[in-house]
Amino acid sequence: MIELNNVKKSYGSTKALQCVSLTLETGKIIGIAGENGSGKSTLLKSLAGVSPIDSGSILIDGKPVSRKDAERIAYLPDADMFYPYFTVGQMFAYYRSQFADFNEVKAKEVLDFLEVPLSSKMKTLSKGMRGRAKMAATLGRESRYYLMDEPFSGLDPMVRGDLVKGLLRFTDLERQTLILSTHEIREVETLLDELVLLKGGNVLAHRQLDDIRDETGQDTVEWMTKGTKAGAAG
Numbered sequence: 001m002i003e004l005n006n007v008k009k010s011y012g013s014t015k016a017l018q019c020v021s022l023t024l025e026t027g028k029i030i031g032i033a034g035e036n037g038s039g040k041s042t043l044l045k046s047l048a049g050v051s052p053i054d055s056g057s058i059l060i061d062g063k064p065v066s067r068k069d070a071e072r073i074a075y076l077p078d079a080d081m082f083y084p085y086f087t088v089g090q091m092f093a094y095y096r097s098q099f100a101d102f103n104e105v106k107a108k109e110v111l112d113f114l115e116v117p118l119s120s121k122m123k124t125l126s127k128g129m130r131g132r133a134k135m136a137a138t139l140g141r142e143s144r145y146y147l148m149d150e151p152f153s154g155l156d157p158m159v160r161g162d163l164v165k166g167l168l169r170f171t172d173l174e175r176q177t178l179i180l181s182t183h184e185i186r187e188v189e190t191l192l193d194e195l196v197l198l199k200g201g202n203v204l205a206h207r208q209l210d211d212i213r214d215e216t217g218q219d220t221v222e223w224m225t226k227g228t229k230a231g232a233a234g
C-alpha cells in the first residue's frame with residue numbers, strides 16, 4: 001500500500017504538489033490524470049524516490065520512501081534515460097547490473113510479445129519501438145510497484161493498444177500494482193481500476209472507475225473534463 005500524507009513539493013516558487021494526501025491500495029491499476037503542469041510527473045518521481053519532497057510523508061508498505069527505493073520500485077520516466085548507442089540487449093544488461101529484481105527472461109518475453117528485436121540500437125528505433133523496449137525493461141523487473149510516466153505519450157493508437165495488452169499480460173495483480181500517468185485516458189480507461197485527478201498540484205478527485213460510470217452516468221473523459229473545469233469532480 002502507498003500512503004501520502006500532506007505531501008508538498010516546490011521548484012523555486014512553483015508549487016508542483018500543494019498538499020497531497022492519498023492512499024493507493026495494492027493489486028490495482030491506477031491512472032494519474034490532469035492538465036499539463038498539474039503535478040503528475042512530480043508525484044510519480046516523489047513516489048519513486050528520485051525527487052525528494054519538501055514536507056509530508058510517503059510510506060510504501062509502511063516504510064518511508066527514499067532514494068534507495070529505486071531498488072524496490074520499477075519506475076519508467078517520461079524522458080529517455082538510456083545511452084542512445086546501447087542495443088536493447090545492452091540496456092537489459094545494464095538493468096541486470098543495477099536491479100537485483102531484474103528478470104531478463106521475462107524482459108525478453110515482453111520484448112518478443114511487443115515484437116522488438118533484441119539487437120536493435122535504441123537510437124535507431126522509432127519512438128513507438130523505443131517505448132516498447134523501455135516498457136519491456138520495466139516489466140522485466142519483479143517489483144511490487146510499477147510507476148510509469150506517460151508510457152503512451154506520442155504513440156499511435158495501434159502501438160498504444162499493444163502496450164496496453166503487454167501491461168495486462170505481464171503484470172500480476174495478485175502481487176503487483178501499476179500506477180501510470182496519462183493524457184490518453186480514453187485508450188486506457190478499460191485497463192484502470194482507479195483514477196486520481198490532479199489540478200494545480202492538488203488531488204481534485206480519487207475514484208473507482210466503476211463508481212464514476214455508475215454514480216455519475218458519465219464516461220471518464222466527460223467526468224474529468226467537467227470536474228477539472230468546475231474545480232471539483234462530482
Ligand SMILES: Nc1ncnc2c1ncn2[C@@H]1O[C@H](COP(=O)(O)OP(=O)(O)OP(=O)(O)O)[C@@H](O)[C@H]1O
Nearest residue numbers: 011014015016034035036037038039040041042043
Ligand atoms: N525540474 C523542474 N524545475 C522547475 N519547475 C518544474 C520542474 N519540474 C516540474 N516543474 C513545474 O512543476 C509543475 C508540475 O510539473 P509536472 O511535470 O509534475 O506536471 P505534469 O502534470 O506531469 O505536466 P505534463 O502533463 O506537462 O507532463 C509545473 O508547473 C512545472 O513547470
